[in-house]
Amino acid sequence: MTKPTVSCANCEKEFEEGFDFCPHCGQKSNDDLTIGVLFYNTISNYFSFDARFFKSFVPLMFRPGYLAKKFLEGKRLLFLHPAQMYLFISVIFFFILSFTVSDIAEKADSAMQKDKLESLAKKKDSIEEIKPVLDSLEIQSLMKPLKQNQKILGLKDEDLKIADSIIKTGRAGDKTYNTTFNYNERSVDSLIAINAEDNEIYQAMGMDEDAGYLTRKFYGQLLKFHRNRGASSIIMTFFNSIPIAMFFLLPLFALLLKIFYFNKGRYAHHLVFSFYYFSFLFMVFSIIFGLNRIWEIPDWIDWLVALSTFMYLFLALKNFYSQHWFWTLFKSGVISFTFLMMVIPTTIILLVMFSFLFY
Structure with a gap:
């Protein structure tokens, strides 16, 4: 009898x-689309959340080092792929971290506003003693009649430049609103008000006329920061640059492993270990940040958990590379020290560069 x-x-x-x-093809025979099925399929397809x-x-x-060892032994379907594990957990980590970053950015903006108000209050009593200074609007109004009647007055272009220079010399004495970058905020604000060209504003901020591309880029980003008048944008840009830096950080860590364990397999083997180790780090810090969002954990516990990651690294290296505990302890210490002293500062430089250039 033939079955239906x-x-x-x-x-x-x-x-x-x-x-x-x-x-x-492996699809469920009765795959009615519900909200649960929809979201499960989405997460499962993109993050292998199964x-x-x-x-x-x-x-x-x-079990430090266990997953990486089993993966190299060929058990690649029983456990989650190292890159997929890293991707999924990193998404969780950056999602949880974003709440902490938002709080930091808000506090930074409040601190900047408070500092600015205090600075203005301190200088309020002495502002009358400062020599009256002409801003760009006033300079423009003074120069306008001279330019309009240039021919009648018999003035040359050089004469107008000299007159403009003489009028502007008064601005050099205005130090009332200096920032940490040591440029005059009042002058910059007045130039922005008259829609002056960016190049003119850059020079008012201290840029040389023959400045190169990177210097102009620097002053361009500085002008953006001046217009926004807030630290939150810089902090958020810094935070958004972390995933970019991780493209350098994780492979460099794998390279360190390859150097210290040069006869223990190909670079790809060390990269597998690095994927799982960084997944562990992201998960640990996700738990720390997540719990601190619910209730504040004592700082000493946070530091103790953070320091335990070094012990995890020692055990993971011991289990994965199967070397004597003394050499493993020595290598884990040197790798950690090298990683902290060289790789992380380099990554911070990359973060600052990406944050500032692409802000």
């Missing part, structure tokens, strides 16, 4: 009725 068959909605091939999944994640989570947290 059904047609797969995905590959349109027929198979016997009663199968939960299509034997040809049973393998839960099978991988406990070994990742409590």
